[in-house]
Structures are given as C-alpha cells and as structure tokens.
Amino acid sequence: MRSTRRRALLALSIPVLVTAVALSGCTSGTSSTSASGSKDTLTLGITADITGWDPSNQPPYQNYPMMAVWDTLIQCDKLGKALPGLAESWKISDDNRTLTATLRSGQKFSDGTAADAAAVKATFEYAANSGAGSARYKGLKVETPDATHVSLTWPTSNPLIVLNTCNVPISTPKVFASKSFTDPVGSGPYTLNKSKTTQGSVYSFTKNDSYWGSKDYPYKNLVVKVITSDTAVINALKTGQIDGSLVTTSTVNQAKSSGLKLQTLKGETTRLLITDHLGKTIPALGNLKVRQAMNMVFDKQAVADKLYLGNAEPATQIFRQGSDAYIDGMKDPYPYDVTKAKELMKEAGYENGFTLTIPVIANTGVDKLLPYVTQQLGLINIKVEQQALSGPNMFNDLLGGKYPVPLWPLGNYGESLQDIYDYVLTGGIWNVSHQPDATIDSLWAKITSSSGADQKKAEQDINKYITDQAWFVPMAYPDGFYAYNSKITVNPASDFAALNPLLRDFK
DSSP: OOOTTHHHHHTOOOOSSOOOOOOOSOOOOOOOBOTTSOBOEEEEEESSOOOOSOTTSOOOTTOHHHHHHOOBSEEEOTTSOEEESSEEEEEEOTTSOEEEEEEOSSOBOTTSOBOSHHHHHHHHHHHTTSSTTGGGGTTOEEEEEETTEEEEEOSSOOTTHHHHHHTOBOOOHHHHHHTOOSSOOOOSSEEEOGGGOBTTTEEEEEEOTTSTTGGGOOOSEEEEEEOOSHHHHHHHHHTTSOSEEEEOTTTHHHHHHTTOEEEEEOOEEEEEEOOOTTOSSSGGGGSHHHHHHHHHTOOHHHIIIIISTTOEEEOSSSSOTTSTTOOTTOOOSSOSOHHHHHHHHHHHTOTTOEEEEEEEETTSSHHHHHHHHHHHHHTTTEEEEEEEEOSTTHHHHHTSSSSSSOEEEEEOOSSHHHHIIIIISTTOTTOTTOOOOHHHHHHHHHHHTOOHHHHHHHHHHHHHHHHHTTOEEEEEEEOEEEEEOTTSOBOSOOOTTOSSOOGGGBO
16 A cells, blocks of 8 residues: 655565465466366466355455355346346345345255255345444345245345345355354355365365356366465466466566466555544544645655556545546645645644554555555654454454554445445444444435435545545555466456456456
8 A cells, every 4th residue: 555765665566465375285287178178177376365164254355265165146247237146036126125036946055955045044144243244234134935035125225235245155054053164065166175175275176067157167177276475476377387366566577578468457446544533542543634644644656656666556536447436637635745744743733643553464465565654654753563463363353443544455346335335434344443424424325315416426525525534545556467378268357346357257
C-alpha cells in the first residue's frame, strides 16, 4: 500500500498481494496430454498456503484447493451475475430478500452422501455463525421443502443476494455438526488425493467425473504447489515445475523475457483502512484532521512509479474505475504535503503523535509495504508497531477488531455495492471496528430502495462522504500479473474481484 523518501522507494519492491509460502516437497510435472488427446495434469503455484479445510475460513484469493473440492449453490461471473452451480435454476424475490433454488439431482459429496437441500441448509446455517463473513448471513432463514428445493431469506432487502450466495462452499451436515475439518468433504470438480498431498507444500487432486460441470475442467489431475518467494515462483515457471502462477512487479520482466504468457489483472486498491472513526480504541483517530494528515504523508505517484515499478496508477478513491461508485475526474483531496500534514496534527492536538499497531501476515505483501508506511507516518510522529499474525486463525485475528487500522492491498469489485458492503457498512468484514454512522446508514437505505441512476448516485454519495471523512488512505491501483506457459490456455479471468484466474478459466 505509498517524497522525501523517493530514494527509499527505489530500494523497495512490492509484490502484488500475496507473495508466497513454500516450494518444497514438490511433485514435479506440469500439464501434459495423453496419447488419446485428453489432458492429464495441470500444475499451479499459489503464493500462500491455504488456512485448512474449514469452509467458513477460506480466503477467496488464488485458493485453487477451495475451487477444486467444493461446489457452491450458484456461481458468479466476472460482473457478479448469477451462473448455475449446484442449483440448476433459481429465482430472486422482487424485494431482494429471498433466493429460491432448484438443485441438481444425483450430485454427491466425496464421502458418498447426497449433495441435497439438507446440505445447503447446514452450510448456510454454519456460515451465519462462523468465520469472518458471518455478518453477511445474520438472521438468514433457510427452508427446505424437499431434497431438491431450498430458499434463503434475509431479514431485510439485500441487493447483494447473488454475491452473498455464490461464495459459500457447500459441505455435509455431518461435517458441520462435528466441526471436524481434517479433510475436505465436497462435491466440486476434484477430490483431494491424500496420498500425494503434503500439507503446506503440495496439494494433489483427482478429477470428479460425476461433477455436473466436469466438461469445464479438462485436466484429469490437479496439483497445487505452495511457493515461498518471488524468485522461487519465477524459477518454477521457467523450469516447468508449474504451469502458472501469480508473479510480482519485481519478476514480471523476467517472466516476459522468458517467453511466458501474461494476463494483466486490475482488481486491487492498496490502502490503509482507518476503521476507528469514533476514536474508541485510539482517540486520535476520531479526529478528522488526524485522518486527513495520515492521507497527506503518502506520495501516491511515487508509490506507483517506485514501489510498483510503474505497474500501477495513483489512487484517489477506493473503488474500481468504471464501477458505479467510482467518481470520474475526482482530484486527489489530500495531495502529498508533509508540512500541511504536520499542521493538521498540531491543530488536532496530536502534534506529538501516538502509537499505531498494524497487523501483518507474512507473504501477503504487507510486510514489504510496511517500511514505507512506517517511515511516512513517522514524519507526523505516528509510531507504527508491527504485530505478526500466523496460524489457522490469522485472518480471523486480522478482522477481529483488535487492530483498527489494517494495511492491505484489497480487491475492489466490478460491483461496487460489494465494496460498500464489505468495507464501509457497520457490519462490513473489513470495517473491523464496526462503528455505526448515520449518514452511511441513510445512504445505504436509499440504495436498497432504489435502482438505476438513483442507486448509482447514492453509491457515489457514499464515496464522497467516506473520502471527505478520510476513512481510508488509498494509495495505488496496482496491476496484477498471472504468468503461464504455452502448454496451457488461460481464459480472461472470470474472478469477480479480478485478482486471479479461476480454476474454470484454465483450458
């Protein structure tokens, strides 16, 4: 996330989002084709390990194991529109409260049990009470009149009903009742091959030919390798150990010169999230002038040019260009000006600064961003202390509210309503302090009761309000890069967040 310090910027190289975890214990072998012409094995790299097999604790970013083993009730296309999943058909009520689905018959989980309405009910009831995203399903009512029909009803109008449905992995009632997540139980396009899997290193999967969408996954075997560093990623690609992986701004030129193919992804805004607007945890953050000062110490053009090596654009707002909430032509309301920032801190009564703890998860890019953020905030006497998070609960710890100013290169969505829901609303998973705001509540009410131009205006009014209130420190829109060899085809990423190709995009 971004000159007095232009020389320091030259020394830094920021990975795009996640950097890596471990290319060890590897089974070699990349994509191959059998004598009959059918494709054999696809081998992909991921730059951070998965967090286990609890369906409610699955980061969506480059999580190919999740995409392999689990199905979802419906899927989402790149614009957030509904596609078939375990449900072959569905309808949404006029008040945007209820999604009613008809399930495919004959689908089974990897343990042999039926992927039916009871499983959907158990899944969503678990989601409403578990994981960082549980607020999305608070008050959800699930009805199952028979084995192939299910309805999900939210307590109030939900304009994000499709998006809130398409990202929930479906598993069995037995799994959720026992809360035993040692192995994944799913009905997705692949099943885990435990004998060829080493947790934290290599995950191996075998195609599930009985999966309803099996034709969209041409490879008989899938291998996912966890890779430790930028250098390891690019070497694995160049030597054929993997067929594809995300690469970073520091290695993208090597990928180009090595003859690898590249797909550019534009789905991020690097930012600080100042969620303690009321100053309940850190009193200084309740002062608007302090939040404005925090914005003004970052040279966004230098961030784009130096930290991201020119593979980024300066960001003045958190929303994706082209989305409804994005305001065309918005000038930077907080241009780089350290002197002015110091004046604001003095006017606010915080000339001597305060201490700010920022949580860091290794290999997510944040550890590379933090030296610059620490230095620049130090110019206005804000002392940054780093808190390392690790283990299976690290994302829950990150989002638990103990650290009210996360630093993260977050995805921004094609449907900006999802950004508002996740990052702005009181219950948003990334609005970690969950502090209410009457203006936001009023504007969201307008959104839920309107459509078209009126809804778009309310979204932009939210954008203007959170910008005026300096709830975020947007720094850059960095480019993401997916590199792959000529043996495979990767369709344009259908990921709604535009952060990585989905498993269904590999052909």
